[in-house]
Amino acid sequence: MYRILLWAWLLWLASFSLAWAAPDRIPVRVGVADNSPIVTAAPGAPPEGIAIDVIRWVAEREGWQVTYVPDTFDNLLVRLDKGDIDLLTGIAYSDERAQRFRFSRQSLIGNWGMVFRHAAAPIDSLPDLKGKRVALMRGSTHSQALIELATQFDAPFVPVYVDTYSQVLQAIAERRADAGAVNRVFAALHAQEPDLAVTGIVFNPVFVHYAAPKHANPALLDALDRHLAALKADTGSAYYDSLRRWLEAAPDSRYPNWLPWAAAAGALLLVLSLAIAGFLRHQVQRQTGELQRRTDQLQSEIEQREQAQQHLNQLAYFDSLTGLPNREGFGIVLSQALATMQGSHERLALLFIDVDRLKTINDGLGHGAGDLLLQQIAMRLQSVLRAHDHLSRFGGDEFVVIVSEIGASSDAELVATRLLHSLAAPVDIGSTQIYTSASIGIALYPDDATSVDSLLKHADTAMYQAKEMGGNRFLFYHAQQTERVVERLTLDTRLRQALERDELVLHYQPIVELGSRKIVGTEALLRWNDPDRGMVMPGAFITAAEDTGLIVPLGEWVLDAGCTQMHEWQKQGKANGMTLAVNVSTRQFEGRRLVKSVEQALSRSGLAPECLELEITENVMLIMNDEVRDSLDILRGMGVRLSLDDFGTGYSSLSYLKELPFHSLKIDQSFVSKIPGQRGDSQIITTILALAKGFELEVIAEGIETPEQYDFLRDHGCEFGQGYLMSRPLPADTLAAILGQPLLAGNA
Template sequence: MPRRTLDSLVTQVASELMGVDATTLVAATERVLASLIEHFDVDFCYLRRTDRERRATILVAEWPPRQAVPDPDPLGIVYFDDPDPAFKAVEHATEPLIVRPGKAFTPYRDIARRTAGITDLTSAAVPLLSRGTPIGLLGFIKLGDREWSTRELNVLKAIASLFAQLQARVEAEERLRYIAMHDDLTGLANRRALLEYMEERLQPGNPGPVAAFFLDLDRLKALNDFLGHTAGDNFIRTLSTRLREHLDPADMIARLGGDEFVIVPAKPMEAVEAELEGTRLQQLIARRVTVGEESVSRAASVGVAVGIPGEATVADVLRRADHALLSAKSGGGNGVAVFTDAMRAQFELQDDVELNLRSAVSDGSLLLHYQPEVDLRTGRIVALEALVRWQHPTRGLLPPGAFVGVAEATNLAGELGRWVIRTACAQFAQWRQQGLASNVVIRINVSPVQLVSLDFVESIEDTLRSNGIDGSSVCLEITEHVVVQDLARTQLTLRGLKRMGVQIAIDDFGTGYSSLSHLKALPVDAVKIDRGFVQRLGVSTDDLAIVKSIVGLAGSFGLGVVGEGVETAVAARTLVGLGCYRAQGFLIARPLPPEAVETHLAAGRIPLDLELPRVSRTAKH
């Protein structure tokens, strides 16, 4: 073969491989192999890559393709330590290896014997090198004998170098693509990969319906806050492995961050079947996980939605699944909900609220109910929490959950919050004038918007002065996520409030936003344990451990502690046993209109029959 032909062959191969990526690698390699067979007058050619972790050689491409290849292909993956030493000699080879008739690699000699009845072969194996380390193999088979010249082998080494460069580039591109498409904590698909997958699944003509499961772990962050900083991450990793092991390998499992997952099964699924699958997923997640020396579990809420390819968009399906998840969580979590027309109506309600809420602040349709907080040992009323309601013109009395979120999203939270503070303080002052609530604190929830407004402290001072109320009789409640949104501004505001004697409580404590450093940095008087933990006391040992940790944490900082959502005597007795004596919840009293609250205030206490030990009833608060 003339030198010019050999030299031009290297140039031709380099040109062929220049624009190749992972998606075109096999097809481009087959074209090159076909060209090499023609140039070198051989009968079979192949390219393999080396997997160092598995100590195996893996087939990339071959030419011509073998006929009737069994499944699995015995030549697809060949381990170097297999009993058949077909590729053993080339595992560490750095120079071409030529084997003349009678000694060719066993697998390809067997192929030749079966297809052509020939046992005499010549084989050439040229290693692909990266920094002197073999990473693959370019191989040739000739039926019969063939000599390879030094010049030919040098050309093959140059071509093998081109393949080595291509392999390194493709692997680097694949690593980058993997990073771009996967969650770094779990290795699961990320949001970008999920959207691409669903976009393809929802194309017209594809099998459907396509089901999507939106999963949210209930109060997972509490593990991280109260059982160690790495506990949450370890739980997530273990759970991700469990999902991979128990779902179809073709299913899309994506982590969107934090404790949120989306699963899209590969097979079509109607709503009824999807709901059953959602329950199975929930049960799978609920199995206990070992985190350090603890065995813990977290419940999950699952939102389910289905979409028809060609009719629903990715945004449609995910939005419906998210709405269903909100519905599943609305009952305290640990639920499964399928998106329905009723949910659609619920979110239409939100649109209605957004349109009419602004006028509600000024037209007198807002009102306040008050929920008593008592000392569980005596039933004595120690505080009242003001809770806003809206008498909607067509939808009746709406609870705060139906419109407060909309207010915060539409810049009405400040105006709504000011109305609540003015109205609650005016009512409280009236009770004081009647000789009621003399030893009671009024608790008022404060939105993030109010807390960071520049005139908030001044407006509170004006309200207290105009109603003749001392600051120590008022406790403003802020949620944990407010604390971390703008810590510096929060500190400034709370210090201004403390100068007036106003008390501060962190509401919904334990839901996963605050930390010890925040409690140290803020002038806080009390924490209110999130109702989700309290409601499961007597049922969940995990929640018991978390509540115990919160009570201990509050005690170490000299803070008061209040249990929210007390609905059972077991929960109340458990709180008392842990040293948390103040509580509110349906077991004690529901939120009541002012005239109903006055009856309790006149009595000064709400009778409770909790069968507490005598020592608990007489212990000092």
């Protein structure tokens, strides 16, 4: 307390003397906020600190009459903006602030941010801040820098704003915050409380300057720059005295320097030897403590670097969603395994796994549902592998398994079978049950390849072949598959060219009312008139178009061409009362695109909406969400008819039949082909017919090829059908010749 009174008296005396002796001194208003030891601005006491020492030194030589304006740092920034103060002490430089204020060229001191935590809070690295309460000083550059840094590392926290760094530490100690950010100069003197612990989070190196209003006279800052440069050039100057004084300061309770000497003089020679011994012991203890402190600091830095390296390794070699090794981690493991096996007779299998229909699930239920599904799939796959097998995720819907210690290819086959079985049960995503499966390609070392890249390429090729065969299966690699992949790439290119070169055509298969044998509609079926291969059936290219997304423009072309043809027949008086059925891919629902495509096709062709029927496969149930439901409701509201295609072969639910706006359903030809001889299939068909009647849905049977099938379906209440018995798909001009005529079963 006596030191504060002494300082106050001296300052008052000095200011009174200067005011009396030099009335022409330049008035300078200096904003000060508590930021010890750069500035200490305790209430009721004159400001102190490194920045204040320099201000006083310069003021004596420049003839300034200094008035200190204490306030919070945030308020001082506003005052500086308005020109209410001439200088602000202890402000960190940033490009954003340089747009608002004029900064001194010379920095006062270098500084950086540090994060302290409560001793009981488990916070050691930046990701640990996620969701925690972090005390921050308002207006501090370090505060904003920590917020931005945490956002970049996906570790957002809850800011607890206070006015000073002292209040930051107080908030931590009182458990109003789990951690807090201060600058390292402040931390060196004030962060020794027992409830506080330093973390490994060090960030945002900055330099502390003086600042003036943007449009102020530069004379003040120029004087500060000139004197501060001279002070910093002389290690014996008042600047370095101030640094030593404030950065090495002992607590205020330390005894005055003269007291030990007075005591020593009073004790004379009697205690001299004891004093020397005590001094030496103190020196040894101090040096030992300093060495221990530096050792602890070095150990802490080593641990922090190890933690940072571990975090970087985790980011570099592991998948953040599933926790499995990623492509880079897989490459390291496989390279090491192959290097170990060289020269031996050991064998290894590489299984490339692609999750079937994941894109459909992402598009229908959202990427959040897709992520949850992938996490469940990763756990299921891992649960059926042996301890020495290695599972990785390549990204997207792709996983890879390294199956080591196999004696024959049958060992790899057993693992692949277990993997497929693990995915057989439905996965619960919230209230939705999702069925999924996988396609697996298998390549063997050294049978198929001996390098990492070749093994991976061959397993990938085999996987694509398994996927083309319908998925939910595994397939071993053989050389002919590479040729198929090349053909697939060529097919994709040629198909895009076919769309551009108008090589696509439509054939039409009549839909017949079984009771009257009258043609009541026709289904548009896509064909590709390839100049090199002739007429290509859709089975040869539709799967490839689905995988690449080309099915969307193909589907839009079919809509446009089919609606135009049907309207042309109506104008000719040949198709009155008939409907046009068009198959729709689930991918056409993305972004409500199907609704726009139908509106445009109807508008361009002039066809009435009730004359168009969209055939939607049961796979639409996999992507059922609000967007798909809205699209179906909008289409029905327009008057467009909706038919559920291939009923009984996919993922239909009775609740969907009840809730969704379908007009009819189509019995898949796989059931029709086995009636009336197969009792089970006959029962399925009669059940479907009864079900449709209960839901007031029309029924169309596909693939009718014999009179017996025709009679069975008609006699059991099926209203409509199509198949080779009545008519094969026909070109438009051929079909036009028979429109309006009954098609007799057995002689069509």
